[in-house]
Amino acid sequence: MNRAENRRGCGRDDGRRPPPGTNYLFDDIRKRNRGLKLFNTVRGCFRTLNFTNIFEGFKGYHRRGWSTMTQCVECGADLTLHADLEVGEIVDCTTCGAELEVIDVEPPVLEKAPELEEDWGE
Amino acid sequence: MTLQVGILYSRIRRDEKLLLNELRERGHEVEKIDVRKQAFDIQEAGEAFDDLDLVIDRCLATSRSLYATRFCEAYGIPVVNSNETAEVCADKVKNSLALEAAGVPTPATKVAFTKESALEAIESFGYPCVLKPVVGSWGRLMAKIDSKSAAEAILEHKATLGHYEHKVFYVQEFVDKPGRDMRVLAVDGEPIAAMARSSEHWLTNAAKGAKTEPFELDDEALELVEKASDAVGGGLLGVDLMETGDSYTVHEVNHTVEFKALNDAVDIDVPGAVVDWLEEKAQSEADTRSMEVRA
Numbered sequence: 373m374n375r376a377e378n379r380r381g382c383g384r385d386d387g388r389r390p391p392p393g394t395n396y397l398f399d400d401i402r403k404r405n406r407g408l409k410l411f412n413t414v415r416g417c418f419r420t421l422n423f424t425n426i427f428e429g430f431k432g433y434h435r436r437g438w439s440t441m442t443q444c445v446e447c448g449a450d451l452t453l454h455a456d457l458e459v460g461e462i463v464d465c466t467t468c469g470a471e472l473e474v475i476d477v478e479p480p481v482l483e484k485a486p487e488l489e490e491d492w493g494e
Numbered sequence: 495m496t497l498q499v500g501i502l503y504s505r506i507r508r509d510e511k512l513l514l515n516e517l518r519e520r521g522h523e524v525e526k527i528d529v530r531k532q533a534f535d536i537q538e539a540g541e542a543f544d545d546l547d548l549v550i551d552r553c554l555a556t557s558r559s560l561y562a563t564r565f566c567e568a569y570g571i572p573v574v575n576s577n578e579t580a581e582v583c584a585d586k587v588k589n590s591l592a593l594e595a596a597g598v599p600t601p602a603t604k605v606a607f608t609k610e611s612a613l614e615a616i617e618s619f620g621y622p623c624v625l626k627p628v629v630g631s632w633g634r635l636m637a638k639i640d641s642k643s644a645a646e647a648i649l650e651h652k653a654t655l656g657h658y659e660h661k662v663f664y665v666q667e668f669v670d671k672p673g674r675d676m677r678v679l680a681v682d683g684e685p686i687a688a689m690a691r692s693s694e695h696w697l698t699n700a701a702k703g704a705k706t707e708p709f710e711l712d713d714e715a716l717e718l719v720e721k722a723s724d725a726v727g728g729g730l731l732g733v734d735l736m737e738t739g740d741s742y743t744v745h746e747v748n749h750t751v752e753f754k755a756l757n758d759a760v761d762i763d764v765p766g767a768v769v770d771w772l773e774e775k776a777q778s779e780a781d782t783r784s785m786e787v788r789a
């Protein structure tokens with residue numbers, strides 16, 4: 373197996389585990405800290421990590437380690453979401469075919485995706 | 495060095511996901527910037543742009559891509575691709591003019607503003623010929639015109655129903671290619687990988703379901719890719735070529751290039767190679783900036 377196949381075959385879409393080295397945990401913490409940091413700077417103190425952050429981070433990692441279920445906002449059918457869901461991604465409802473945009477991943481929130489526009493493309 | 499990379503997007507396609515995964519795997523920090531949520535300030539960059547070493551423009555909408563890259567440059571953040579490149583590539587007229595000016599073989603093309611003059615252009619090429627929208631992609635709204643009556647009907651429809659951009663008529667000679675065209679992904683003119691896209695249909699876009707297979711570039715193609723890349727200002731580009739029998743003709747260069755189909759078609763780790771180049775690019779930008787500071 374060549375390198376490309378190897379990389380691509382490492383569980384991206386098998387709904388079980390995120391690709392090796394995918395550091396969702398710290399990505400999530402960094403995101404939360406952005407808000408925190410600002411808030412704390414205003415109050416004159418500085419705190420970068422707290423237990424909630426760490427806990428939330430682990431929870432996110434754990435949840436994303438396995439596929440999640442949600443409902444289609446168009447037809448209400450159950451929808452299985454793959455493991456490495458990404459905000460901004462489009463998923464298709466297997467029941468009604470609707471294109472759904474991932475608005476949030478924790479927990480997953482879907483919305484009907486905007487229609488294709490004429491100036492879209494490469 | 496670890497990078498802070500911003501990604502301008504409004505939709506995460508498989509292409510963006512491949513990039514995101516590759517960047518994160520290498521330990522870079524990624525700031526996803528949904529351009530729909532931004533209000534770009536002409537004075538100062540928003541919070542999302544703090545401390546970024548490099549921004550990658552992956553906007554799906556051409557208009558957004560053009561403005562967003564412009565803002566990045568105003569904020570002093572290196573952006574891939576540059577606004578200059580985006581401006582040229584986003585518009586088929588500018589694209590063709592740039593290729594022609596650089597001496598890159600490109601299909602004969604005429605641009606007209608009224609249906610009367612467009613019909614004249616079409617007749618001058620003879621049938622079949624091709625009518626393309628100046629903005630757009632994935633082979634959408636492209637017309638192969640086989641007769642005068644078809645030409646009249648299409649022009650009438652465009653003039654009556656089209657958005658103002660469809661009143662710019664981009665007329666091109668039909669290239670009798672051997673059922674396929676080539677997509678080359680290149681970074682500053684250096685190819686990462688190439689594929690042939692074949693179809694029974696005259697449109698051979700991967701997005702239209704064309705069959706793809708790896709394509710070996712010969713010296714001539716290599717030279718054309720480099721020249722075409724230079725012609726539009728370089729960067730991470732998709733150069734599209736057609737075979738003309740004894741040589742090639744470059745019909746366009748894409749600036750927010752999709753590479754998922756290419757990645758599936760070839761043995762090369764495409765996102766890996768793209769990120770290699772992004773790392774080099776960020777490094778050289780950083781070097782230039784520190785030199786400027788010292789000077």
Ligand SMILES: Nc1ncnc2c1ncn2[C@@H]1O[C@H](COP(=O)(O)OP(=O)(O)OP(=O)(O)O)[C@@H](O)[C@H]1O
Binds near residue numbers: 634
């Ligand atoms: N002048 C031409 N003669 C024959 N075939 C053409 C010509 N121009 C384009 N084609 C075919 O039509 C397809 C789409 O053309 P082109 O790349 O210009 O459109 P597009 O919508 O901008 O596509 P994309 O941006 O996704 O590459 C090409 O893949 C090619 O096979």
Ligand SMILES: [Zn+2]
Binds near residue numbers: 448
């Ligand atoms: Zn549904």
